[in-house]
Amino acid sequence: MNKPLILVTNDDGIHAPGIAALVSAVKDFGEVVVVAPDKPQSGQGHAITLSEPLRLHSSNIFDGIEAYECSGTPADCVKMAKAIVLKDRTIDLCVSGINHGANSSINILYSGTMSAAMEASIEGIDSIGFSLLDLSHDADMTVAEKYARIIVAQVLDKKLQACRLLNVNIPAVSENEIKGIKVCTQGKGIWVEEFVEALDPGGNKYYWMTGKYKSFEPDNESSDIWALKNGYITVVPSMHDLTKYEAIPQMRYLEKI
Amino acid sequence: MNKPLILVTNDDGIHAPGIAALVSAVKDFGEVVVVAPDKPQSGQGHAITLSEPLRLHSSNIFDGIEAYECSGTPADCVKMAKAIVLKDRTIDLCVSGINHGANSSINILYSGTMSAAMEASIEGIDSIGFSLLDLSHDADMTVAEKYARIIVAQVLDKKLQACRLLNVNIPAVSENEIKGIKVCTQGKGIWVEEFVEALDPGGNKYYWMTGKYKSFEPDNESSDIWALKNGYITVVPSMHDLTKYEAIPQMRYLEKI
Numbered sequence: 300m301n302k303p304l305i306l307v308t309n310d311d312g313i314h315a316p317g318i319a320a321l322v323s324a325v326k327d328f329g330e331v332v333v334v335a336p337d338k339p340q341s342g343q344g345h346a347i348t349l350s351e352p353l354r355l356h357s358s359n360i361f362d363g364i365e366a367y368e369c370s371g372t373p374a375d376c377v378k379m380a381k382a383i384v385l386k387d388r389t390i391d392l393c394v395s396g397i398n399h400g401a402n403s404s405i406n407i408l409y410s411g412t413m414s415a416a417m418e419a420s421i422e423g424i425d426s427i428g429f430s431l432l433d434l435s436h437d438a439d440m441t442v443a444e445k446y447a448r449i450i451v452a453q454v455l456d457k458k459l460q461a462c463r464l465l466n467v468n469i470p471a472v473s474e475n476e477i478k479g480i481k482v483c484t485q486g487k488g489i490w491v492e493e494f495v496e497a498l499d500p501g502g503n504k505y506y507w508m509t510g511k512y513k514s515f516e517p518d519n520e521s522s523d524i525w526a527l528k529n530g531y532i533t534v535v536p537s538m539h540d541l542t543k544y545e546a547i548p549q550m551r552y553l554e555k556i
Numbered sequence: 557m558n559k560p561l562i563l564v565t566n567d568d569g570i571h572a573p574g575i576a577a578l579v580s581a582v583k584d585f586g587e588v589v590v591v592a593p594d595k596p597q598s599g600q601g602h603a604i605t606l607s608e609p610l611r612l613h614s615s616n617i618f619d620g621i622e623a624y625e626c627s628g629t630p631a632d633c634v635k636m637a638k639a640i641v642l643k644d645r646t647i648d649l650c651v652s653g654i655n656h657g658a659n660s661s662i663n664i665l666y667s668g669t670m671s672a673a674m675e676a677s678i679e680g681i682d683s684i685g686f687s688l689l690d691l692s693h694d695a696d697m698t699v700a701e702k703y704a705r706i707i708v709a710q711v712l713d714k715k716l717q718a719c720r721l722l723n724v725n726i727p728a729v730s731e732n733e734i735k736g737i738k739v740c741t742q743g744k745g746i747w748v749e750e751f752v753e754a755l756d757p758g759g760n761k762y763y764w765m766t767g768k769y770k771s772f773e774p775d776n777e778s779s780d781i782w783a784l785k786n787g788y789i790t791v792v793p794s795m796h797d798l799t800k801y802e803a804i805p806q807m808r809y810l811e812k813i
Contacts, residue, residue, distance in 0.1 A: 339607070341606065341607065342603060342604045342605065342606045342607075343601070343603045344600070344601035344602030344603040344604065344631070344671065345601030345602060345665045345666055345671075346599060346600045346601040346603040346666075347599045347601065347666050347765065348599065348765060349598065349599045349765055350596070350598070350599075352754075352756070352762035352763060352764050353751075353762065353763045353764070353765065354760075354761075354762055354763070355761075355763060374601070374666075375765070378749045378765065379751065379763065381749070382749045382750065382751055383751055383763065405678060405796065407798055408602045408671075408674070408678075408796060408798075409602055409603075409604050409631075414601065414602075414665075417665070421662060421665075421746055422746060449813050450810060450813075453809065453810055453813060454810075457809055459803075459807075460803075460806055461800070461802065461803045461806055462800045462803035462806070462807065464800075465807070466798075479811065479813075480810050480811050480813055481811060482804050482807045482808050482810060482811055484797075484799045484801070484804070485797055485798055485799040487797070489678055489679060492635045492638070492639045493639065494610070494636065494639055494640055497609075499609070503611075504611075505609035505610065505611055506609060506610045506611070506612060506636065506640065507609050507610070508604065508605060508606055508610065508632070508635065534807060534810050535798075535799055536799065536800040536801075536803035536804055536806075536807050537798045537799060537800055538798055538799075538800040539662065539665060539798070540741075540742055540744070541664055541665075541723075541742055541792075541794045541795055541796070541798070542741045542742040542792055542793065542794060542795075543718070543719050543721075543793040543794055543795040544741070544793075545718065546716075546717075546718045546719035546793035547739050547741070547793055549717055549718055549719070549793075550716075550719065550722070550739045550791060550793050551739050552710065552714055553707060553710055553711075553737050553739060553791050554736065554737050554738060554739055556706050556707075556710060556736075556737055
């Protein structure tokens, strides 16, 4: 069998420690190509760049690994990787991360890390987003890297089959506190925003978004939120079909207008 | 019954003709408050602004309507509307649009219009995104505005019940060519990107994203893509739970590592 072609990307930017850990985790499995943002792109969701030009430059940041930095969003990186860098070669796996910070529960929607992985999954590529529950730049990636390697080995072997996208989150605990890997549902909850108000040096008011996550189902043992709190690495099989099929019959009242 | 409180937003910016049409469509149904981006934010997906301050200024652009322009993304607008402008008053309905351009099929993921509506739906608010299949700034909004009014009247009356989010697309045809309203599934397909390469005035290469939509199921009469091609206004009941539940048993092989 040919060596698998693995695309690596992220949303914290090509200079973030998390992507170095992910490159290290996957580099022995096949041919690795990195296309990542040239600057942090956290919270970019599934943004794409249509009204501005994009830049793409090769980078020697990872020793012996073909790498490019892109001026666009995480989703742009995947599109450019596929169309320009890899010229529509078959990509066997796309991995995104390791994100500095959680992408469990509703965070999947805001996450650039997960959007990059989702973009690849839309293209029919098996894709995994990895996130460590530690926002700091200096987060210890040792445990996350180890489990990323374990999960990637399994997925390259068994493939994702009925699913094309995994959302993997890793609790920020030492290795002996990890209880195992748990396949979960996307925990139900929201961010309750608070906006810090202040005046800029010119005396103009500004707002800065912050907030607290609120779970709607803290005791649901099948949710990623519960499992992460209880020391598990979580894997949520995910998708991009947002149709709420069960609501279709009910909404047919709109057809009778 | 109290007059319903209706939040209006969009992604093309507060100065776009589409939001004026939507304000006009809903203003007689209740108390209308507009919080919209101060500039175009198309393709922003579910981006949120965490690393920069946000600005919010009142606007008198809509005669007799309380309105604010926000420096952030469409999702930021909804968060600021809820937390700052409306100070957690109960919002009965959030409408987003009318977008200049389609948000059918996979476009729901890239769309700022739909992300604003989805953000409101995450907050438990009945939400509808409206999009007209005409990208031009001067698009004729007459038919779209008329049907937005009809659909909003129904939803205010009957509520969304099991669903919190509708993705409504309107074909760019004259009124007598509209076949009716059809409740649909999110059509399966992708954008096949092409990147136009050129040199900037400084001689540096840039890329500009363009592409063509490719349907995977052009003959599926339950999909929004088919229905729009055949003259229907489409309504896709949508959601933010991205869990692919049916893949959970299959992925349990990861738990045995």
